Each structure stands twice: as C-alpha cells, then as structure tokens.
Amino acid sequence: MPTDLRLCRSLLFLPASNPRAIEKARGLDADMIFLDLEDAVKPESKSEAREAAVQAATAGFGGRPVAIRVNKIGDPWHAEDVAAVSSSAADAMIVPKVQSAAELQSIRSGKPVLAMIETASGVIDAAAIARRTAGLIAGTNDLAADLGLPPGAGRRGLAYALQAIVVAARAAETVAFDGVYNRLEDDAGLVAECEEGRAFGFDGKTLIHPNQIDAANRIFGPGVEEIDAARRLIAAATGGAERFEGRMIEGMHVAQAERLLARARLAG
Structure with missing residues (x-):
C-alpha cells in the first residue's frame, strides 16, 4: 500500500456513481479515499458504479491510497464487486x-481487506476478524441500529463496541478507524466526536463530506504542542519513576512519547 495506514487521519467516503465528487476529491486533503459501491449507490446503478470505481482507482488520487467498498x-x-476490485x-x-x-474465508482476493464492524455479532468476533484483515472500521450508524439505540441518543450506547473494536485491532497489531459523523453543519459536534474517537484510540475517522477533512486531520494528527511535550519528556527521562512537569512518568510514558514522535515523522 503506498501509504502506511497508520498515517490515515481522514478517510473520505464517495459514491462511486458520482463522477463530480470523484474529480473534486483529487484536490482534497483527505489521507485516503473510499469509493463506495454499497449504501451510497442505488440498486439500478450498481454495475455502472462498479465500472466507475475501477476507472477512478486506475486514474488515482495523487498517490494517496484508495479503497473500494463492495456490497456485503x-x-x-x-x-462481481470482489472480482472487479481484485x-x-x-x-x-x-x-x-x-x-x-x-x-471472510469466502473472499478470494489479493487485496488487503478493511472490515466494517456494524453489528453486535461483528463486535463479538472483532478480535478474530482483525487477525484476518488489514484493519477495522466502526460502522456506527448500522451498529447503533443493530443495538437498538434510540435515534439522537449520541454515542454513549456505543462506548463498549467502539472500545472493543480498538482493542481487537491493537491485539492484532492493525489499525482501527472511527465511524462517520452525520451532522454536516455541526462543526462543534464533529470536533467533539473526533476528539472522543482519538481518546478511544482510533487512528483516524471516516468522513462523508469534504468539509470534515480539516478537523479530522488536525485532531488525529500529532499537534505541535504534543510533539514538543513528547520531546521534552524523552529528554528529561532518566529511567524509573520520576517527576516531570507536575506528574509522575516511567518507562511506559517514554515509549508512548516515542511512538507519537514516530507517527509525526512518518507524517512528515
């Protein structure tokens, strides 16, 4: 894959049947493009969308990775989707x-697979799914519906499932991406959910509109203050438990700071 998936902060879903959206995406700052053949495409447009997705992947998105979401x-x-994408x-x-x-045994493809966890059954088997894939994506809309959460209840009822997805990905040493945010004109809500997703441990966030890219890139990428703090911590650490800027640190915190700096280096 051209780009390490760990660097993908913003992952933008596009209907493969929308050529204008695809063309516009080539000039956007999303870290990865997801061309959708499933929910965003009407049944009568599936074949046309499949052909368009293949053509768009061939044309590329400026060296950024592109994935195609097949029908379930x-x-x-x-x-036919799997054969075309393969x-x-x-x-x-x-x-x-x-x-x-x-x-997943039924899928014969040489492509890395990103599995969407969108049901209670998927959450229960997330650890085994993660071991067979290149990463997990939280499908929060379908997951909330499958769990019977009331509309507008927020993500409190998803907390266990979201953390289970991250834990499964980490145990398999792979990536986990947070679900989409539906309210297109609620910038504060988007920022809050990105911050929550990062706090859960997700590597990045899936998006449904170009206006959401900047927030995801900013929040899921190490910021200047975080980088500076990590450098100070590493420079100050002498081994064992010790006081640093008003808190106690030990080897675990040094390793965490080193991982943050490694991610910053990979991202340039």
Missing part, C-alpha cells in the same frame, strides 16, 4: 457488515 456478503452484487488498481477492499471471521 450475500448481496447479489457482491461476487483486478483493479485499488489499494484495498472494504467489506461492510462483517459478522464473523469465518465469513
């Missing part, structure tokens, strides 16, 4: 609504 396992378009220039395949690791 069991859908009538799934097999032979395309896409860097990865996104498989939605993965219920179990066993389901």
Whole structure:
C-alpha cells in the first residue's frame, strides 16, 4: 500500500456513481479515499458504479491510497464487486457488515481487506476478524441500529463496541478507524466526536463530506504542542519513576512519547 495506514487521519467516503465528487476529491486533503459501491449507490446503478470505481482507482488520487467498498456478503452484487476490485488498481477492499471471521474465508482476493464492524455479532468476533484483515472500521450508524439505540441518543450506547473494536485491532497489531459523523453543519459536534474517537484510540475517522477533512486531520494528527511535550519528556527521562512537569512518568510514558514522535515523522 503506498501509504502506511497508520498515517490515515481522514478517510473520505464517495459514491462511486458520482463522477463530480470523484474529480473534486483529487484536490482534497483527505489521507485516503473510499469509493463506495454499497449504501451510497442505488440498486439500478450498481454495475455502472462498479465500472466507475475501477476507472477512478486506475486514474488515482495523487498517490494517496484508495479503497473500494463492495456490497456485503450475500448481496447479489457482491461476487462481481470482489472480482472487479481484485483486478483493479485499488489499494484495498472494504467489506461492510462483517459478522464473523469465518465469513471472510469466502473472499478470494489479493487485496488487503478493511472490515466494517456494524453489528453486535461483528463486535463479538472483532478480535478474530482483525487477525484476518488489514484493519477495522466502526460502522456506527448500522451498529447503533443493530443495538437498538434510540435515534439522537449520541454515542454513549456505543462506548463498549467502539472500545472493543480498538482493542481487537491493537491485539492484532492493525489499525482501527472511527465511524462517520452525520451532522454536516455541526462543526462543534464533529470536533467533539473526533476528539472522543482519538481518546478511544482510533487512528483516524471516516468522513462523508469534504468539509470534515480539516478537523479530522488536525485532531488525529500529532499537534505541535504534543510533539514538543513528547520531546521534552524523552529528554528529561532518566529511567524509573520520576517527576516531570507536575506528574509522575516511567518507562511506559517514554515509549508512548516515542511512538507519537514516530507517527509525526512518518507524517512528515
């Protein structure tokens, strides 16, 4: 994959059936592009969208990685989607609504797979799914519906599931991306959810509108203050437990600071 997935802060979903959105995305600052063949495409447009996604992946997005989301396992378009993506220039395949690791055995593709966890069953088997994939994506809209959460209840009812997805990804030494934020004109809400997602441990956030890119890039990327603090901590540490800027630190905190600086270096 051209870009380390750990560097992907912003992952923008685009309907593969929308050529104007695809063309516009080539000039955006999203770290990764997701071309969608599933929810964003009407049944009568599935074949056309599949061809458009393959063509868009071939044209590329300025060296940034691109993934294509196929229709879910069991859908009538799934097999053709998988075959098309497997032979395309896409860097990865996104498989939605993965219920179990066993389901993934039916997918024969040389592409890395990003599995979307969107059901209670998927959360329960997330650790096994993570071991078979290149990363996990929290499908928060479908997950909230599957769990029976009331509309407008926020993400309190998703806390266990979101943390389980991150834990599963970390145990498998892979990446985890947070779900989308639906309110397009609520900038404060987007920022709050990005901050929450980073606090949970997600590597980046999936997005549904270009206006959401800047917030995700800023919040999921190490900031200047974080980088400076990490450098100071490493320089001050002498081994063992000790006081640093009003708090106690030990080897674990040094390792954490070193990982943050490594991520900053990878991101340039």
